Amino acid sequence: MALLKLLSSIGLYDSFLIFLTLIIVYTCYFYYKYFTRENPLPGPLPLPLIGNIIDRGFDEFVEYTDRMQKKYGDMFEIYFGPQRMIMLSKYEYMQNMFDYSLDSKYMRRIPYFAGLDELNVAGKGIALNHNVNVWKFNRHFISRALLTPSFSKYSVIWTQNLVEEMMDFWKDGAEDDGSFVTNIVEWAHRFTTDSITHFTTGIRVHAIEAHYNELLSSRNKKPKKSTNDITDATKFFRSIKTFVVGIYFFIIVPPFIRNYFPFLSNESKKHFQNRNWLFSKLDDLIKHRRKEIEHTPLNQPLRFDMLTSMLTAYTDRDICEVKYYDEEYTNRPLTDEEIRGNLWETFVAGIDTTANLFTFVVYFLANYPNVLQKLRKELDVFFEKLGDRRLDFDCLSELVYTEAILKEIFRIYTPAPYTARNSTAEDIVAGQVWPEGTQYIINIHGINNNEKYWDEPEKFNPDRWLKKNKKSDKLMPRVVFGGGRRVCPGRKLSYIELKCMVALIYHKLDVELVDKNTPLKTKFILIRSFPELNVRIKPRQIVNEFFKKSYIH
Ligand code: HEM
Numbered sequence: 001m002a003l004l005k006l007l008s009s010i011g012l013y014d015s016f017l018i019f020l021t022l023i024i025v026y027t028c029y030f031y032y033k034y035f036t037r038e039n040p041l042p043g044p045l046p047l048p049l050i051g052n053i054i055d056r057g058f059d060e061f062v063e064y065t066d067r068m069q070k071k072y073g074d075m076f077e078i079y080f081g082p083q084r085m086i087m088l089s090k091y092e093y094m095q096n097m098f099d100y101s102l103d104s105k106y107m108r109r110i111p112y113f114a115g116l117d118e119l120n121v122a123g124k125g126i127a128l129n130h131n132v133n134v135w136k137f138n139r140h141f142i143s144r145a146l147l148t149p150s151f152s153k154y155s156v157i158w159t160q161n162l163v164e165e166m167m168d169f170w171k172d173g174a175e176d177d178g179s180f181v182t183n184i185v186e187w188a189h190r191f192t193t194d195s196i197t198h199f200t201t202g203i204r205v206h207a208i209e210a211h212y213n214e215l216l217s218s219r220n221k222k223p224k225k226s227t228n229d230i231t232d233a234t235k236f237f238r239s240i241k242t243f244v245v246g247i248y249f250f251i252i253v254p255p256f257i258r259n260y261f262p263f264l265s266n267e268s269k270k271h272f273q274n275r276n277w278l279f280s281k282l283d284d285l286i287k288h289r290r291k292e293i294e295h296t297p298l299n300q301p302l303r304f305d306m307l308t309s310m311l312t313a314y315t316d317r318d319i320c321e322v323k324y325y326d327e328e329y330t331n332r333p334l335t336d337e338e339i340r341g342n343l344w345e346t347f348v349a350g351i352d353t354t355a356n357l358f359t360f361v362v363y364f365l366a367n368y369p370n371v372l373q374k375l376r377k378e379l380d381v382f383f384e385k386l387g388d389r390r391l392d393f394d395c396l397s398e399l400v401y402t403e404a405i406l407k408e409i410f411r412i413y414t415p416a417p418y419t420a421r422n423s424t425a426e427d428i429v430a431g432q433v434w435p436e437g438t439q440y441i442i443n444i445h446g447i448n449n450n451e452k453y454w455d456e457p458e459k460f461n462p463d464r465w466l467k468k469n470k471k472s473d474k475l476m477p478r479v480v481f482g483g484g485r486r487v488c489p490g491r492k493l494s495y496i497e498l499k500c501m502v503a504l505i506y507h508k509l510d511v512e513l514v515d516k517n518t519p520l521k522t523k524f525i526l527i528r529s530f531p532e533l534n535v536r537i538k539p540r541q542i543v544n545e546f547f548k549k550s551y552i553h
Pocket residue numbers: 109126127128139142146196345346349350351353354355357414415416418419420479480481482483484485486487488489490491493494
């Protein structure tokens with residue numbers, strides 16, 4: 001009553017009544033649609049407008065869907081705002097969604113979201129592109145840049161240099177006892193930022209070096225001198241992170257709430273400003289490279305990176321010898337806006353995923369000394385055989401146990417626990433007919449931890465990957481990077497980066513958790529990550545009969 005009196009005294013009584021009526025009408029409409037929906041599935045009851053996003057534990061999304069899977073089974077539904085999502089945790093239910101045919105009914109990942117349009121990312125790039133034709137066009141340019149054998153070979157050489165550079169910074173920042181205490185999450189993300197920006201644009205951001213400078217200065221130490229330009233490195237690095245949060249925010253928060261709730265409308269503004277800054281940086285980069293190409297004499301070869309490949313496509317300077325499977329989509333050069341979309345796309349998809357997986361490796365190796373010991377055994381033999389030679393693509397395949405560890409962490413704790421498909425035609429899934437436009441979430445984490453496919457799925461056991469001919473062997477690699485036409489184009493690069501990082505770092509260094517009781521607690525914003533993981537890095541103490549010496553100093 002007091003509220004009504006107050007509203008009346010300030011002349012808002014009528015508006016309040018209209019607002020209330022609208023909410024009631026919408027609520028009735030929402031629940032009418034909900035209780036008469038086709039193929040009702042078990043799942044938590046959604047609220048109008050916001051769906052299940054304020055359910056207890058929703059923000060710990062992986063734990064939430066784990067609980068829901070236990071409660072409701074391998075197929076249930078949840079609501080993101082008003083959008084119904086069918087969650088599939090059984091491989092057989094989603095097998096045909098990973099179909100390689102171009103006529104597949106599952107070429108679209110998500111539908112059109114007005115929020116993504118507002119952010120000017122709808123219909124751009126590939127991962128969140130709802131427009132299948134535009135996706136086909138863009139995907140070609142990204143795949144041919146990331147999946148060629150020459151790119152894989154080059155990426156091993158370059159990644160090794162980058163790991164060594166990062167280890168040098170750690171060495172330089174070490175205390176008198178030789179140890180360096182730091183948050184490994186930050187370094188891993190800086191590492192993949194430098195790596196992906198280099199592979200996609202040919203230009204380094206120097207995010208690692210900027211972090212080294214900031215960290216040493218904060219510890220009253222003098223960083224070593226360098227000629228690299230690191231002015232905007234940290235801002236650029238943070239801008240990509242904020243951009244990812246912005247995408248998530250604009251997808252899950254409905255426009256009405258986003259625009260009219262004061263705190264949230266400020267959040268929207270922050271994301272618009274960040275997007276403008278990031279896009280202008282990318283536009284400068286594209287223009288600069290375009291000029292460089294124009295000024296490069298015709299008889300001089302152009303360097304191969306994704307940006308150069310996209311800028312020259314269907315021009316006289318086309319550096320790509322691979323022809324597209326469907327010319328209909330590629331008979332013209334890309335516009336700068338399309339190129340920009342493909343660039344931010346690759347940053348967003350390629351930085352956090354690999355970086356987070358590496359931090360999970362650090363966590364698991366610190367908690368499983370027997371696995372670490374076995375890894376070291378493999379690395380010692382491997383590097384002794386390698387001698388003075390550098391790592392190359394072929395020799396990485398000898399790291400069988402290293403790969404088993406990576407696969408097991410991908411299985412038990414993947415950074416990309418879900419992917420999605422939005423059907424473009426009616427289809428039968430799990431024995432029921434579903435209309436066009438049904439939104440599915442493929443619960444990669446759920447499938448990889450489902451006891452139907454795995455013995456003791458909760459057990460961290462890299463050895464399971466050394467046994468041959470198991471049904472699950474084929475299953476995991478397919479689901480962890482998705483499948484079909486929309487499979488992850490960065491999967492090869494990711495394995496290369498991870499193998500190089502694990503091999504080089506764990507051969508030379510001990511990496512311990514500062515707090516040995518750190519819980520395995522992660523956050524989920526599109527992907528899964530540790531907010532922070534503090535470690536003590538020091539030269540490896542060889543407890544081997546023959547080499548009782550410290551390795552690196
Ligand atoms: C730990 C490493 C990574 C994991 C676990 C991962 C996982 C995934 C998954 C599950 C998908 C969805 C696939 C599907 O729906 O079928 C995906 C898509 C994608 N990934 Fe990755 N990824 C990783 C690394 C990378 C890297 C390093 C890059 C770039 C260099 C990258 C670029 C992309 C892109 C552009 C897409 C969208 C593909 C499309 O829609 O056509 N990813 N990734």
